[in-house]
Amino acid sequence: MKVYLKNIDFTPYKRDNYIILLSAPLLLSLYYYNGRSSEFLHYFPNFIGNDHADLYSMYWQFCCFFILMGLLPVLYLIGKMHASFKDFGLGAGEWKKGLRYVLFLMPVIILIIWFAAKLPGIQAEYPMLRSLLYNRAGFWPYEIAYVLFYYVSWEFYFRGFLLFGLARELGKSNALLIQIALSCLIHLGKPEAETLGAIIAGLIFGIIAFKSRSIWYGIILHATIGVLTDYFSLLHIAKGY
Secondary structure (H helix, E strand, O other): OHHHHHOOOOOHHHHHHHHHHHHHHHHHHHHHHHHOHHHHHHHOHHHOOOOOHHHHHHHHHHHHHHHHHHHHHHHHHHHHHOOOHHHHOOOOOOHHHHHHHHHHHHHHHHHHHHHHOOOHHHHHHOOOOHHHHOOHHHHHHHHHHHHHHHHHHHHHHHHHHHHHHHHHHHOHHHHHHHHHHHHHHOOEOEOHHHHHHHHHHHHHHHHHHHHHOOOHHHHHHHHHHHHHHHHHHHHHHHHOO
């Protein structure tokens, strides 16, 4: 063990790569065991039987994801790496190129999600806030929180912190494959079509991030997928599809 540790390069640059890599199993495990909506009532049993417990549980999930996958990596960038946010995809990047990707892929996404939302497995999973099935009044506040706290954090962590962070040392191809594998694994337990689709989405959004040097265009596309999945699922369920 001592010999192995002596061969590890603990210079700040190398150390940052180790921490970025190790953050994935640590943060994703903390999220899986503590941050999902199903864990909310374990921490707040007083809400058992509350009419809005399902809504609070989803907000719990979004906030936990935001803290673990968004806030903590940002604090590390500021406090330890002293890195520019632009280097991790938080700038506008090559915005003309990014917008071209969005405009090209948006019709494809809308068409795919329209048909995917008819699948029984997708309708059984979405919307995750099941009370929307009989009360649509809270749809948009819920979706806005979904996008701001969940999807922005998701894209920043996988296509920003991991992708750009690891590409410096491991190269773009390796960084791309690592973030695809990790972002796919977190879908396990979701419908099969969604989990397999996450592989394709991880590849596409990763390439867009590299090409445009920004995560914001992936955020637009990923958030569109999430919101439209909820919306179309509710629409198809209401029509009996």
